[in-house]
Amino acid sequence: MYETTYHKAGSVSEAASLMANADDGKFLGGGQTLLPTMKQRLAAPSDLVDVTKIADMKGISANGDGVTIGAATTHFEVSTSDLVKQKLPGLASLAGGIGDPAVRHMGTIGGSIANNDPAADYPAALVALGATVVTSKRELAAEDFFTGMFETALDEDEIVVAVKFPGAAASAYAKYPNPASRYAMAGVFVAKGSDGSVKVAVTGAGQNGVFRMSDMETALAGNFSPDAVAGIAPDANDLLSDIHGSAAYRANLVTVMAKRAVQKA
């Protein structure tokens, strides 16, 4: 790892000013992606601004039918929260399946979505549940926040502070993990709103990160059963193709994971 300067921010405004003064800084969440990347010398930020000690960015609270989760809340805390398990069981189960126990003890929801790895799990939940990303500057709908592979709408000095999830009548996530890395080769989050509308979001498979499956949404709104999505697959031309799986294989995985998610919901 190249040399870097570590800063511990005590507040959101302090974090923003530390970043403004840094030559080429990065915000540090749990570090479960950033630190391995730095160790491989694929990233070399001059400064790291640790935002996980900021009290305002931690914890989970009820928000009407839904929940608000502080950006520095770990995957372990989300997966074991009684509030999340009760209101959004699909989200709790997704958080409990990220990485491994040691990674879940460190990794944070804010860090994961700010990185927007195309195979990360959280983006599918945020998009399908219609979450709102609260930053140090504004509030953004999840679909406007994720803009492409490893790309978000965040400015350089903008910090994810919290994620607001509305309630849902049913929610579930199913993923097919790569047998070696355990990253999703296709992950599908299905959410049924309290008004009966359905949203389906896919991670791990798209060339531009998370995307919605509107054909599946329409089919499920009429008939919320695995059979309704059995014949629907995304266009393979838009999907990732690599040594782990071809685009056609991933297209089929999306259908299979969607069926499993609906079954679980």
Next chain:
Amino acid sequence: MSKVSMVLNGKTVSADVEDRTLLVSFIRDVRGLTGTHVGCDTSQCGACVVHVNGKAVKSCTMLAAQADGADVVTLEGIGTADNLHPVQAAFREHHGLQCGFCTPGMIMTAVDMINRHGAGNLDEATIRHELEGNICRCTGYHNIVKAIKAASDQMAGMAQAAE
């Protein structure tokens, strides 16, 4: 350079280290505690697992500075050669190791697993799922799983006997 202080195996320690110093380097190179191993150095194998504020983490994927002010426990902090932790004793009894390189991480992960689920509440499927972040290239995991199950059940018995 920054001054990093933490409680390491019950003892307050501090040192001036480069900001890029990993927690595992602090433990092994600065403090000389070599029970914690570095296997892959890419956050995958889990040989470096220690407990930070009571939770299992990969010490190769955390800066020492992030652990400033934390309570850190390594393999050396849970038992001694004369007085093994029940999980250590179970690994010996059930031959839960061959070369032994992954063992420190396996044991620290097992202790964390038993703490979270409660002694006596682990079945084979849960243990295997919980070991997702620990890689062993020798054993095929069977005896590791057996050892963790035995330790968990034995610790439940000890807790009952103490009541």
